[in-house]
Amino acid sequence: MTAPQEVSVGEDDRVRLAPGVMLRQDRVRNHWQLLGPERVLVLDDIALEVVRATTGQPVTVREAIDALAAQFDAPRAEIAADVREVLADMIAKGFLTR
Amino acid sequence: MTAHCSTGTTLEPPLAILAELTHRCPLRCAYCSNPLQLDPASRELDTATWCRVLDEAAEMGVIQVHFSGGEPTARKDLETLVAHATQAGLYVNLITSAVLLDRTRLKRLRDAGLQHVQVGFQDTVADKAERISGFPGGHPKKLEVARDVTDLGLALTVNAIVQRHNIDRVDDFIDMALDLGAGRIEIANVQYYGWALKNRGALMPTHEQLIRMDERVRARLPELKGRLVVDYVVPDYYGKRPKACMGGWGSKFLNINPSGAVLPCHAAETIPGLTFDRVTERPLADIWANSAAFQRYRGTDWMPARCRSCDQKEVDWGGCRCQALALTGNADNADPVCELSEHHGLLAGITAADGGTAEVPLTYRSFSL
Numbered sequence: 166m167t168a169p170q171e172v173s174v175g176e177d178d179r180v181r182l183a184p185g186v187m188l189r190q191d192r193v194r195n196h197w198q199l200l201g202p203e204r205v206l207v208l209d210d211i212a213l214e215v216v217r218a219t220t221g222q223p224v225t226v227r228e229a230i231d232a233l234a235a236q237f238d239a240p241r242a243e244i245a246a247d248v249r250e251v252l253a254d255m256i257a258k259g260f261l262t263r
Numbered sequence: 264m265t266a267h268c269s270t271g272t273t274l275e276p277p278l279a280i281l282a283e284l285t286h287r288c289p290l291r292c293a294y295c296s297n298p299l300q301l302d303p304a305s306r307e308l309d310t311a312t313w314c315r316v317l318d319e320a321a322e323m324g325v326i327q328v329h330f331s332g333g334e335p336t337a338r339k340d341l342e343t344l345v346a347h348a349t350q351a352g353l354y355v356n357l358i359t360s361a362v363l364l365d366r367t368r369l370k371r372l373r374d375a376g377l378q379h380v381q382v383g384f385q386d387t388v389a390d391k392a393e394r395i396s397g398f399p400g401g402h403p404k405k406l407e408v409a410r411d412v413t414d415l416g417l418a419l420t421v422n423a424i425v426q427r428h429n430i431d432r433v434d435d436f437i438d439m440a441l442d443l444g445a446g447r448i449e450i451a452n453v454q455y456y457g458w459a460l461k462n463r464g465a466l467m468p469t470h471e472q473l474i475r476m477d478e479r480v481r482a483r484l485p486e487l488k489g490r491l492v493v494d495y496v497v498p499d500y501y502g503k504r505p506k507a508c509m510g511g512w513g514s515k516f517l518n519i520n521p522s523g524a525v526l527p528c529h530a531a532e533t534i535p536g537l538t539f540d541r542v543t544e545r546p547l548a549d550i551w552a553n554s555a556a557f558q559r560y561r562g563t564d565w566m567p568a569r570c571r572s573c574d575q576k577e578v579d580w581g582g583c584r585c586q587a588l589a590l591t592g593n594a595d596n597a598d599p600v601c602e603l604s605e606h607h608g609l610l611a612g613i614t615a616a617d618g619g620t621a622e623v624p625l626t627y628r629s630f631s632l
């Protein structure tokens with residue numbers, strides 16, 4: 166399922182897992198995944214950190230980006246671009262909601 | 264677990280299992296894909312056996328379980344099974360007609376770990392829906408339960424079962440899903456197995472209807488992005504290439520019927536000469552890896568010559584075995600939906616004979632024919 170990214174995410178937005186979506190560690194396949202109705206999304210390291218930072222506690226996207234930039238000691242602009250891209254894709258696919 | 268399938272690649276565990284808890288159901292849908300020979304309640308697996316099977320499934324790497332039927336809420340132990348599956352680490356889906364549910368029970372199921380409820384809708388108009396389901400009062404009840412589902416914070420899928428009499432209302436189905444707060448709609452054209460096959464001449468739409476539906480759904484997709492996931496199963500009777508049924512036989516899914524037989528797909532029992540192992544006789548992982556029924560059409564070795572030399576063979580896996588059987592009389596043939604199949608001409612005959620818009624008497628699902 167490749168969704169064209171027509172969804173755009175602003176830094177004031179807050180996101181959360183959509184109803185029926187859960188974050189799960191798959192010990193047999195050795196990765197993390199988002200599970201939803203009839204769907205599995207395998208998370209790479211970046212996507213996992215984004216999901217944790219944005220949905221783990223009630224924060225704005227801006228606050229999550231700040232935290233990730235500090236955590237990974239990386240340029241904020243780079244992190245912001247990654248985060249917004251990952252979030253837009255997950256919203257378009259119905260795993261996250263605003 | 265390491266096992267090998269006939270093509271020599273490592274066999275992955277199934278992603279999901281369909282647990283058909285019972286064949287009992289208060290509805291009598293004319294499109295029901297349950298077998299004509301329904302398992303009676305006396306043959307159903309008991310709670311302890313299901314719990315063991317759920318543990319085995321989680322252990323082997325299954326990610327999701329779909330409690331289905333029949334009507335799974337007809338089982339009084341559903342809460343226990345949902346809780347057990349959740350504790351085992353499985354994501355729990357409920358596939359239901361909703362007519363036996365109420366808010367109190369839904370709450371209990373949610374608290375037991377249920378994540379997602381899929382409610383089947385026969386139409387968007389009550390009397391038309393109830394003509395198909397043979398269950399008066401069903402439609403408003405479904406709407407009420409569906410609202411409770413979203414209200415309780417569970418994920419809702421509207422399963423729109425599409426046939427000649429409702430196909431022109433596909434827009435209404437989408438609007439109904441949005442109105443109910445569903446996160447997902449499955450637009451499922453009737454597949455002609457089981458009871459549906461008996462009613463093909465009363466249900467199959469025309470090619471023109473399908474083309475119109477397709478246009479309408481596609482026109483809505485951009486607006487629905489990020490609001491409603493649309494899973495859309497285009498019927499292949501009018502197509503040129505088959506679909507990879509079940510993502511390939513014995514490759515991603517397995518089905519356990521009410522009496523514990525493990526099937527590669529829910530219609531597999533229609534195929535003569537296949538024998539199915541039972542969860543009461545063999546561990547699930549062993550059945551998945553080694554059961555004769557799974558080995559029979561797994562991979563590409565079983566294929567007719569035309570498929571074996573075709574570059575699509577690991578894309579569509581030769582299509583649907585049950586459809587090959589139903590239409591050509593032999594499950595070993597390529598799915599005749601494939602235009603390269605020597606049987607492809609059969610489809611034109613069937614759609615000409617059975618496709619239509621007329622109202623034809625239905626044969627309702629029942630325990631005794």
Ligand code: SF4
Nearest residue numbers: 288290292295333360
């Ligand atoms: S299709 Fe209808 S009759 Fe068959 S199990 Fe589902 S709700 Fe019951």
Ligand code: SF4
Nearest residue numbers: 570573575576581601
């Ligand atoms: S010949 Fe067989 S493998 Fe090739 S497209 Fe047709 S069904 Fe699929």
